[in-house]
Amino acid sequence: MTIVKNTCWTIQERPIGREVRESDFALEERAVRDLEDGDILLKARMFGFDPTQKSWMSNMAGYAAPTQIGDIMPGRAIAEVVESRDPAFAPGDRVRGHLGWQMHPVVRAAQLEKISPGVNDENALSILGSSGRTAYFGLVHVGMPRPGDVLLVSGAAGAIGSIVGQLGKIAGCRVIGIAGTQEKCDWIVNELGFDGAINYRTDDVAAQLDALCPDGIDIFFDNVGGAILDLALARISYGARVVICGGISNYERDMSKPEDLPGGPKNYLRLTIQNATMKGYLVHYFSDYNKVADARLERWVSEGRLSHRQDIQTGFENIPATFQRIFKGLNIGKQLLRV
C-alpha cells in the first residue's frame, strides 16, 4: 500500500445553539489501516455541503449515526479508487458516498456508488446527486404534482429548491418561488422558468402570495419553516400537500430542547379545514427508486430542461470555511469544494 497517511478534519466542538466556527474542527493526520477483502482505498476529489451536516455533527438529526468528539466530520464526497480489494472496483474508478472530510478514506465496497463516465464530479454531487434526488423524490413522490397545480417553493434559489421548481414546470405546474435577493428572484424567473418570485426580504410576502396564488397553493415545498410556513398554510387549497424538506430557520437551535425551539406552524389547523397533508421525508427512504430518478434527471439535464448553479471553492484546507458559507448565504447554487 503506497499511501499510509490520511489527512482529515475532525469534530472538536458541537455548534449547538450557535453558528458553526472554524475552531469546531481540527486538521489531523491519521494512519491508513490495512485493507481487508471488500475494502477500497480512495483519494478524495470533491466535497459537497448541506445545511443538515450541522445537525449531524451535533447529533441533532435523529437519523444519522451518532458522532463523537474527535470523529472525522461526516459528509458526502466524490473520490477516485487508489486500491481495491473488491472485484467490482478498479483503480481510477470514480465513486460517491458518505466518505467524510478526509483525503484517503478506506471504506467497504457496499458503501460506494460508481459514477458514470458521462457525469462530472460537480453534477454527481448536486443536480445528479443528493440534491437532484431530494428534489425529485420530494416533489414527485411526496408532493404528487398534478398538471395545473400551483406549486410554491421556499429556498427557491437553493440547491434543492431551484430543481424542485423546474421539476414542477416539467410536471405542468404553475410555480412561484420565494428567495432572499433580487438577483436570486431574477434568476429563477428569467433563467429557470418560474412563473413568479417573491423576495422575502423586501416584498410584503402575504400580499404577494395573495396576488400570485389567488386560487390558493396546491403544493408548498418548504425548505425554511418559520413565518413563511405559516403564511403558506394560511393559503393552502383543498387537498393541498405541504412537503417538509427542511427547516433551515431551525438549524441554529438545539433540537434536543423543544422548549427552546422557535414556535412551530401556528396555522397547522388549516390542515383540518382544507383536508390537507403535511409530510416529511428523507432522500434515502426512496433509494429503491434511485435508478429511475437518476435516469430522468440525467435526461432532463442533457435536454437542457434542468439548469443549476454550483459554487466551487478549492483546497482541502478550506473545508471548514467553505462549510460556513452556506449558513452565511454566501453560496450561489450548490456549495462544493474541489481538492
Place this chain on the structure above:
Amino acid sequence: MTIVKNTCWTIQERPIGREVRESDFALEERAVRDLEDGDILLKARMFGFDPTQKSWMSNMAGYAAPTQIGDIMPGRAIAEVVESRDPAFAPGDRVRGHLGWQMHPVVRAAQLEKISPGVNDENALSILGSSGRTAYFGLVHVGMPRPGDVLLVSGAAGAIGSIVGQLGKIAGCRVIGIAGTQEKCDWIVNELGFDGAINYRTDDVAAQLDALCPDGIDIFFDNVGGAILDLALARISYGARVVICGGISNYERDMSKPEDLPGGPKNYLRLTIQNATMKGYLVHYFSDYNKVADARLERWVSEGRLSHRQDIQTGFENIPATFQRIFKGLNIGKQLLRV
C-alpha cells in the same frame, strides 16, 4: 299549516378570544314561512353539541357557511316531520340534519337524513351520528391502522376519542388514551378496553408516554393540540400518521389573528426524520362512505363492541347553558339535550 310560530336561539355576540356566555344568545319567536314544493316542516326532538360550533358562530371555522349577528345558531339536531311537501318524507318520520337551534325549522328535503327505526335519537346524534362517523373516517381512512400499531388518542374520554380508541382495538391496535380525570382514565381502560391511560392533569405525560409506548407511536389521533401534540411528535415511529381531528386548546383563540394564536407544534420537523404524515380532515369529506361507516358502527354497537356515554340535559330553554358545559368539561360523554 297548523304551526305558525318558531321559537329559536339567535346569535347576539361572537365569543372571540373568550369563553361562551349565555348572553351571546337570545330566545326569539319567528314566523314559520309558507311551505313550497320540496320543503319539510319539522319539530325538534333532540340537539347535539360540539366544541367546533363555537367557531361556527364566530366565523372562525373557515369551512362552515358564515353566520350573521341575529341568525339562528347553527347546530345538529334530530326532528320529527310535521308536514311534508316532498314524497320521500311523511309526518312522523324522524330526521337528522344541520337544523340549528330552533323548534320548528322549515328545510329542503335534500338537507335531511332519515333515521332508521332501530336507532334512537341519542345514538343518532352520537355514536351512530357525526361523532361515530368522525371517529371512523379519522381513524380508518386517515390514520390507516394496521394490526400491531400503537395508537395514542388525546381527548380519549370524549365523544370522538372514546370511539376512536375502541375502533383501534377492533383494528388490532394497542391503544393508549390521554384524559383529564382519574374517573375518565378508569372508564376507558376498565370499560372500553384501552390498554393504558394517562391523566394529563396529574401524570408526568412524557414519562408515561415513554413507559407505555416504548417503541414509539404509530398513530396519534389528536383532538387537543398544544403541549400534548409536541410530546407525541417527539415519540412518533417511522412512517407514523398524525391525525388532526381538532384542537380544542385553540378554540378559545381568535383564529383570524395568527399572531395571537398559541405556538404550533414545535416538533413538526420530526415528520421529516420519521417519514411521517400529519393529516387534517373534516367528516363530510368522506360522505360518499357514510353508508359503509354507518353499517359497521351499527353492527359493532349491536354486538357490544362499541360502548359510549351520553350526557342528556332537557328543555329547549336550557340550550345555551348546555352548550357551555362542553367548554367547562362538565359533560361525561356526548353532550345532548332533549326538548
